Amino acid sequence: MRLLVHEIRSEGHHVPWAGMVLESLIDQVEELVFSHGGGEQLSMLRDLSPSVMSRITLHKATDQTMLNGRDSLAALVNAVRQVEPDRIFVNSIDDFASHIFRSAAMGIGAPRSLAGRLHGLYLRPRPLDKTASGLGIAIKRFGARRLFRQDVFSRIGLLDEFLEASLRTEAEIQTTWIPDFYRPLPQVDREEARAEMGIPVDRSSLLFFGVPHRRKGLDLAIEAFDRDGLGNAVLFVAGKLPRESDVRDRLAGLVEEGRAIVREGFVAESDIATVFAAADRVLIPYRKHYGSSSVLTLAAAAGRPVIASDHHLVGRRVVEHGLGVVHRDEDVDSLHEAIRTSIDAAPARIEDWRRGLEHWAGLNEVSRFRSAIREVAGLTNSTTQVFDRLAVRGEA
Numbered sequence: 001m002r003l004l005v006h007e008i009r010s011e012g013h014h015v016p017w018a019g020m021v022l023e024s025l026i027d028q029v030e031e032l033v034f035s036h037g038g039g040e041q042l043s044m045l046r047d048l049s050p051s052v053m054s055r056i057t058l059h060k061a062t063d064q065t066m067l068n069g070r071d072s073l074a075a076l077v078n079a080v081r082q083v084e085p086d087r088i089f090v091n092s093i094d095d096f097a098s099h100i101f102r103s104a105a106m107g108i109g110a111p112r113s114l115a116g117r118l119h120g121l122y123l124r125p126r127p128l129d130k131t132a133s134g135l136g137i138a139i140k141r142f143g144a145r146r147l148f149r150q151d152v153f154s155r156i157g158l159l160d161e162f163l164e165a166s167l168r169t170e171a172e173i174q175t176t177w178i179p180d181f182y183r184p185l186p187q188v189d190r191e192e193a194r195a196e197m198g199i200p201v202d203r204s205s206l207l208f209f210g211v212p213h214r215r216k217g218l219d220l221a222i223e224a225f226d227r228d229g230l231g232n233a234v235l236f237v238a239g240k241l242p243r244e245s246d247v248r249d250r251l252a253g254l255v256e257e258g259r260a261i262v263r264e265g266f267v268a269e270s271d272i273a274t275v276f277a278a279a280d281r282v283l284i285p286y287r288k289h290y291g292s293s294s295v296l297t298l299a300a301a302a303g304r305p306v307i308a309s310d311h312h313l314v315g316r317r318v319v320e321h322g323l324g325v326v327h328r329d330e331d332v333d334s335l336h337e338a339i340r341t342s343i344d345a346a347p348a349r350i351e352d353w354r355r356g357l358e359h360w361a362g363l364n365e366v367s368r369f370r371s372a373i374r375e376v377a378g379l380t381n382s383t384t385q386v387f388d389r390l391a392v393r394g395e396a
Helices: 014-025 041-048 069-083 094-105 135-149 161-170 190-197 218-225 246-256 269-277 294-302 312-321 332-343 347-363 366-376 386-390
Strands: 002-007 031-036 057-060 087-090 118-121 153-158 175-177 204-209 233-239 260-264 281-284 306-309 324-327
Touching: 002 014, 002 069, 014 031, 014 041, 014 366, 031 069, 057 069, 069 087, 069 094, 094 135, 118 366, 153 161, 153 366, 161 175, 175 366, 190 269, 204 218, 204 269, 204 332, 218 233, 218 246, 218 332, 233 246, 246 260, 269 294, 281 294, 281 332, 294 306, 294 312, 294 347, 306 312, 306 332, 312 324, 312 347, 324 332
Parallel strands: 002 031, 002 087, 031 057, 087 118, 118 153, 153 175, 204 233, 204 281, 233 260, 281 306, 306 324
Antiparallel strands: none
């Protein structure tokens, strides 16, 4: 079998996920063809998965690193025409989902070369989510259901386990829950990590990790730490910061007051374990965040309770799996109180969080991700859902 894996983007999660997808499928087919984009994508993948990249066939789908939905779909169709695969796996259906769903709503069918052959991952599936509202969403939802009835998609993988279970019940399309995987973190001594990060031994360290886009809520965390009542807690920021911004200025003020510690710059994968080992809690104060969060999975892998917005999937997971505390979305007062609640938690509650975090980390192990990817690609007969088997804490 010749299997085409298609991914043309290189920013954010796209390269790490493409690498793990390729690792999951390389030994399952006679020929694995990777349809890729321009830029530094291939060099990044060779750094992540050198042994896999040496065993696959490469096909350049485009020279561009960013395409709109129409052009993204065209790049896939052209790759299929040239490669002539037996099966197609798209690493990010999101790239063209809105376009193909709107077109279907207007009576324009999917390209014939894709019909009945599409397998892949859909990470932000608002049109499939009944809780998402708005005219645009409704139009795309109508188009999606048309394509489902026409069996354009063979199977899709979803990160939202609750939505996946709902869609599976409706049986309009074959679905699989996809764990938000993490690569195993090495054991790092907490005190050594704190010393390396410059965190005093007598301070409670609350980590904000990653790129501080406004929707990630770093400004909310800064405002919460600018208030009294958090005892010896210190805001620990690790990641890139904008060169000139109000956030940078306000954060610098907290640093001067001894309320914040900043580890600025891109955090290499080899340093992630140290950063999380140096933290006592992990902040996820995202604004109106739809979908999963790799930071939540990393926090679970490191055994660090989280303080997260109660919005959508992340908030629901934190509550239902006992991963920490939540605050009202975009509410600084609520975030401030959640931080206080977390750092003042009794040992019994912290132990309960530890069990929840351990269980959630287990659900998202690489081995489970690989099994789910093979199921989405149609390379296994199993349709048993990982989340269903292990949904109740303590059964792992």
